[in-house]
Amino acid sequence: MRRYQEKATIIPKRLETSQSQQPVIITGSDLVGSAYHWNLDYLCAHLGYGLYTVYSSTSGKFKYYDEKKVPNVPSFKPPTSHTDMTFQDFVSILRQKNDSKWIYLQQPLNDTVGPRIEMDFKGFNWDFAYRQMKKNRWGPLTSNLLLVGMEGVITPAHYDEQENLFAQIQGYKRFLLFHPDQFECLYPYPIFHPHDRQSQVDFDEPDLKKFPLFSKLKGYEGIVGPKDVLYIPMYWWHQVESLQGHGETISCTFWFKAAPTEKVVYPLNAGQKVAIMRNIEKMIADTLKDNKNMPHFMKTMVQGSAD
Ligand SMILES: O=C(O)C(=O)C[C@H](CCCc1ccccc1)C(=O)O
Numbered sequence: 176m177r178r179y180q181e182k183a184t185i186i187p188k189r190l191e192t193s194q195s196q197q198p199v200i201i202t203g204s205d206l207v208g209s210a211y212h213w214n215l216d217y218l219c220a221h222l223g224y225g226l227y228t229v230y231s232s233t234s235g236k237f238k239y240y241d242e243k244k245v246p247n248v249p250s251f252k253p254p255t256s257h258t259d260m261t262f263q264d265f266v267s268i269l270r271q272k273n274d275s276k277w278i279y280l281q282q283p284l285n286d287t288v289g290p291r292i293e294m295d296f297k298g299f300n301w302d303f304a305y306r307q308m309k310k311n312r313w314g315p316l317t318s319n320l321l322l323v324g325m326e327g328v329i330t331p332a333h334y335d336e337q338e339n340l341f342a343q344i345q346g347y348k349r350f351l352l353f354h355p356d357q358f359e360c361l362y363p364y365p366i367f368h369p370h371d372r373q374s375q376v377d378f379d380e381p382d383l384k385k386f387p388l389f390s391k392l393k394g395y396e397g398i399v400g401p402k403d404v405l406y407i408p409m410y411w412w413h414q415v416e417s418l419q420g421h422g423e424t425i426s427c428t429f430w431f432k433a434a435p436t437e438k439v440v441y442p443l444n445a446g447q448k449v450a451i452m453r454n455i456e457k458m459i460a461d462t463l464k465d466n467k468n469m470p471h472f473m474k475t476m477v478q479g480s481a482d
């Protein structure tokens with residue numbers, strides 16, 4: 176956890192998820208056992224010639240942004256660019272070792288893949304995946320994202336709105352995870368901002384004047400290696416780093432929709448509060464139309480009610 180807090184809680188290792196929406200590193204699941212032999216050469220030979228989205232960054236950090244929201248912030252400067260290319264082209268750029276250029280392939284697995292990859296994909300331990308889905312009452316599986324990163328790439332702190340079984344195939348990734356109730360310490364961007372769901376705090380140079388509560392952050396840390404599966408509960412913040420010295424990383428995510436909320440039980444849990452805050456923020460943004468008034472409007476709303 177380096178400078179972020181004195182000591183992190185180590186993410187526990189288990190044989191499967193527990194029903195408590197807690198992060199665990201699952202060992203021995205063989206969730207992607209049929210892909211343990213995946214490496215760059217094998218993927219080059221068998222992925223076929225479909226196009227893959229490859230992000231590039233000058234800083235090694237790949238802060239996700241929603242292109243559809245860029246018009247909302249005229250001054251927004253995208254921190255990464257992306258192009259679509261064949262996997263073969265991606266690997267040849269990767270092997271040029273041009274260290275000023277950081278690249279990161281992030282592509283949902285689709286039916287353009289060759290027959291060998293399709294066979295490997297069919298060979299995933301789907302029983303295990305569906306057992307976790309049923310046990311935790313998640314919604315349906317939505318997508319499998321193939322991630323191939325240079326060593327050293329970082330995905331800065333953000334949260335996703337789906338449950339995630341994150342399978343590591345090659346290389347090592349350090350995860351920092353933070354419970355949704357650490358919301359106040361991570362200063363998310365406004366919902367209308369392209370960096371919605373991302374933290375405004377640069378973990379390497381935190382501006383503690385602007386983000387004082389960041390120094391109160393308490394989190395979990397875990398390193399996933401080949402064959403490990405990390406359960407990232409929905410709404411949990413996470414930052415991911417491909418560790419130097421272990422070569423490029425290959426991962427595959429299994430994203431599931433949220434469990435349908437049957438009866439709302441009070442008190443609400445932290446994730447439900449995030450969902451409600453997001454809905455309210457969206458309604459206000461839609462009503463105000465002009466996002467500039469948002470901060471003042473919300474401050475007035477809160478301060479006006481202060482007794
Ligand atoms: O699996 C996760 O949730 C991660 O954050 C893993 C992360 C890459 C995420 C890419 C991504 C793209 C668009 C939206 C959300 C995430 C990594 O491994 O570097």
Ligand SMILES: [Zn+2]
Pocket residue numbers: 333334335413
């Ligand atoms: Zn994520």
